[in-house]
Amino acid sequence: DSGVTQTPKHLITATGQRVTLRCSPRSGDLSVYWYQQSLDQGLQFLIQYYNGEERAKGNILERFSAQQFPDLHSELNLSSLELGDSALYFCASSVGAALRNTEAFFGQGTRLTVV
């Protein structure tokens, strides 16, 4: 158990809908990262927050947004869902801000299926 908690574990929704994925980082970790893993795109980094502020941005679509709250949990909001958004969404957390200086611990993921 990495200490990173993601809810829900599974989510099935229809195209055009909006969902929210939640991540609780390990106790004491200030950084939260979001990743998407799909069969066609592989693993992609979406976005990172550090202590409530956006720190780094990857291949995150405009239909997606994220935030980190004062208690350091994070939410990833996915809207106007398309079939191609079906994927495993991972959250990771770390103490530090830069991966080269810290270690990220991953949650078990939320599997999103868009039908």
Add this chain to the structure above:
Amino acid sequence: AQSVTQLDSHVSVSEGTPVLLRCNYSSSYSPSLFWYVQHPNKGLQLLLKYTSAATLVKGINGFEAEFKKSETSFHLTKPSAHMSDAAEYFCVVSDRRDKIIFGKGTRLHILP
């Protein structure tokens, strides 16, 4: 621009024989390089990382990797494979702005 290429999508080795998973990178800056492992239905776990210190990096579970700038490679090795090493392995590059790029992954199969 950064990129990372894992040269083999699948590698099969017999238990007790050496493992070699190949990774080449491209980066405009001095990169940080990582290897992560993903077991079925699990999140990723860091095996090891290179961040401009020693070029030979030792990780967990007997894995190590060597950073070779002249070859732009960061291959992952292990002297003797164990059945529990069967998993998917990802090579990752991160630049000074912490933009993170994953390789496509190499699935390692261990034959009894």
